Amino acid sequence: MRKKMLRGTITTVIIALIAAFALVFPLIDGIYQGAVENELTGVLAMMSASYEADDDPARYVEQNAEQLSAMEGKEIRLTLIDGATGRVLADSAGLTPLDDHSQRPEVAAAMEGKVGVSTRRSATTGKNYYYVAVQRNGIIFRAAQNLDKVYAIRGSILLSCLVGLVAGVVAAALLSRRQAKRMLRPVDELIYAATSMESGNLYIRVTPGEDEIGVLGAAFNDMASSLVATLYKLNEKRSQLGGVLQSIQDGVVAVDEDGRVLIFNDKVGELLGLDDVTAGAPLSGSTGALHLAALLRQTAENQEAAEGTISLATTPERILEVHTACLTVEEKPMGAVAVIRDVTHLRKLEQMRSEFVSNVTHELKTPLTSIRGYVELLKSGERDQETRENFYEIIDIEAERLHALIEDLLQLSEIENGKDDPRNLLANVEETLSDLERIFRGKLQEQGVTLTLEAEPGLVLPMNPIRLRQLFTNLIDNAIKYNVPGGSVSVTARRDRNRCVIRVADSGIGIPQEAQERIFERFYRVDKGRSRAMGGTGLGLAIVKHIVLSYGGEIQVTSTEGEGTVFTITLPINQ
Incomplete structure (x- = not known):
């Protein structure tokens, strides 16, 4: 210029x-x-x-x-x-x-x-x-x-005119250059400011003036201020959007029509098992990511929402539920967006619920069928006194089993829901074990098993005494039932800093290694025939686990087949 x-x-x-x-x-x-x-x-x-x-x-x-x-x-x-x-x-x-x-x-x-x-x-x-x-x-x-x-x-005049012409041109050039420099100084300032803004310096301003260029400079300053304010609002909204996305427990990802990632939250990488998700790049790096990219592409092409399930071959297996929808801006298709939810736990709960209903139905049906069968036999004809008494005894056993099952179910439900379980009660461990020793004395003699109880004097736990009694009852009952003649059961309770460590050990038949992870499941039995023969409901250890967890404790099991089993429980002493 x-x-x-x-x-x-x-x-x-x-x-x-x-x-x-x-x-x-x-x-x-x-x-x-x-x-x-x-x-x-x-x-x-x-x-x-x-x-x-x-x-x-x-x-x-x-x-x-x-x-x-x-x-x-x-x-x-x-x-x-x-x-x-x-x-x-x-x-x-x-x-x-x-x-x-x-x-x-x-x-x-x-x-x-x-x-x-x-x-x-x-x-x-x-x-x-x-x-x-x-x-x-x-x-x-x-x-x-x-x-x-x-x-x-005339020649002198012409020469003078030519000299004057040259002198005028030189003077005009010098003056024009000086004037141009003075006039263009604000323009140079504007150029420098615009270049600086392009490089990221959004707070640079020019000196306004009263001439046209000065008015342009003032307009430039106003534009720069508006741009800074707009960018601030955009960054604020982007931060808010990022905060919202990151706070969502589900994975959220949006892609353009070419499958390149537009926005996402960290949960996407976590759910799909990706080390990194890059904006501007397509989804890749795992079979789950490729499956998700295919669902998003299908949604963008068909312009309609879709649902799908992605199963990841991890340990344990992870199941993802995907919901996709079209991404539009001012009614113009721009790609697709997906919400990814980990439904592994839900599916497991559904499976457990189905198994629970099936197990409850089976456990209730078995004694009822037996009771009904013997009642029909009694009604079908005359029986001698001994036969009737035998049938009555079987009906009584099955009724007792049915009653025990219902009681255990009610206890488990109460523990899970925290119903009628005040937290301001204290349970004395030594007193609870002394009472249980008298209760199990007959069963110990019948099984030929010895019971040793050792509790630290004055050890008190902040829990409902009934729950502590249920905990010890189920563990000791199992230790006696699955023991061997001449075997032993040892129960110890001691203080370890601010926690109570309870140890229930037996010298019984032990638990196979492959079954140790499932023994706390409802109605799970290692030996179903033996368990039913001994009157077990399959809910004892599930009750124990829920009591321990409801009071913030932990439970572990170690067992060797033919040598015995040890349950170790830690419970907080200070509430």
């Missing part, structure tokens, strides 16, 4: 100077020639007034020419010509008399009674003259002035 302004200014100055020279030079030349014409006209007036008819033309011309040349300081040529024939009578330049000059422009005009004026090179002297001729009393008086000096002056 600076170069254009400089070139434009210099070009304008050159054109203006040339135009001025073209106008002034002819004007000066005309003025100078007018002055010469007036001077020669005056000479002719004097000559025509002083010339007498009896004067010698040659002498008269010679004397007057010398006087005039000396007086004016320039060469003046005088000629007398016959007004009728155009023949030369006398000439101060030595023109031959009787030479015909009737065809000379100035002479021809004078012969017609006009003032003749002409400029040309003389054939006689070879010099350039300015001629003026008038006719008085039949004589044509002609005066001429040598133009060589005039041409020299």
Whole structure:
């Protein structure tokens, strides 16, 4: 822009100077020639007034020419010509008399009674003259002035004009450059500010002024301030959106029509098992990511929502539920968005619920079927007293089993729901174990198993005494039931800093390694036939686990087949 302004200014100055020279030079030349014409006209007036008819033309011309040349300081040529024939009578330049000059422009005009004026090179002297001729009393008086000096002056004037032109151009260039620099300083400031903003400096401003560029600078500052405010709002909204996305427990990802990631939260990588999800890149890196990308592509192409399930071959297996929808901006398709939810736990709960219903149905059906069968037998005909008593005893056993099952189910439900379980009660471990020793005494003698109880004196737990009693009852009952004749059961409870460590060990048949992970499931039995024969409901250890977890404790099991089993429970002492 600076170069254009400089070139434009210099070009304008050159054109203006040339135009001025073209106008002034002819004007000066005309003025100078007018002055010469007036001077020669005056000479002719004097000559025509002083010339007498009896004067010698040659002498008269010679004397007057010398006087005039000396007086004016320039060469003046005088000629007398016959007004009728155009023949030369006398000439101060030595023109031959009787030479015909009737065809000379100035002479021809004078012969017609006009003032003749002409400029040309003389054939006689070879010099350039300015001629003026008038006719008085039949004589044509002609005066001429040598133009060589005039041409020299004209050349000087032309040279001066050229020098002035060059000087004007140089001065114009210097002034234009200075003026352009001064005028373009705000423009340079604007350019620098715009470049800085492009580089990320959004807080740069320019100095406003009162001229047009100053107004532009003020507008630039307002635009920059508006841009900063807009970007701040956008960043704030982006941060809010990012916060919302990151707080969602489900994975959320949006892609464009080419499958490139637009936005996502960290949960996406966690659920799909990806180390990194990159915005602007397609989903890849695992079979789950490829499956999700296919669902999103299908949604974008069909322009309709879709659902799908992704099973990941992890340990344990993870099941993801995917819901996709079209992504539109102002009713224009822009891609697709997906919400990914980990439903592994839900599916497991559904499976457990189904198994629970099936197990409860089976466990209830078995004793009811037995009771109903023996009732039908009693009703079908006369039975002797011994048979009836035997049938009554079986019905009583099955009814007791049914009652125990219902009681365990109710206990488990109460523990899970926290129903009627106040937290401000205290349970004395030593007293609870002493009571249980009297309860299990008969069963111990029947099984031929010894029970050893050892509790740290004064050990009290912040829990419902009923729950502590249920915990010990189920563990000791299992330890006795699955023991061997002559076996032993050992129960210890001691304080370990702010926790109570309970250990129930037996020398029984033990638990297979593959079954140890499932023994806390409802209705799970390692040996179903033996368990039912011993009157077990399959809910004892599930009750124990839920009691421990409800009071913030932990339970572990270690067992070796043929050697025995050890249950270790830790419960907080301080609530």
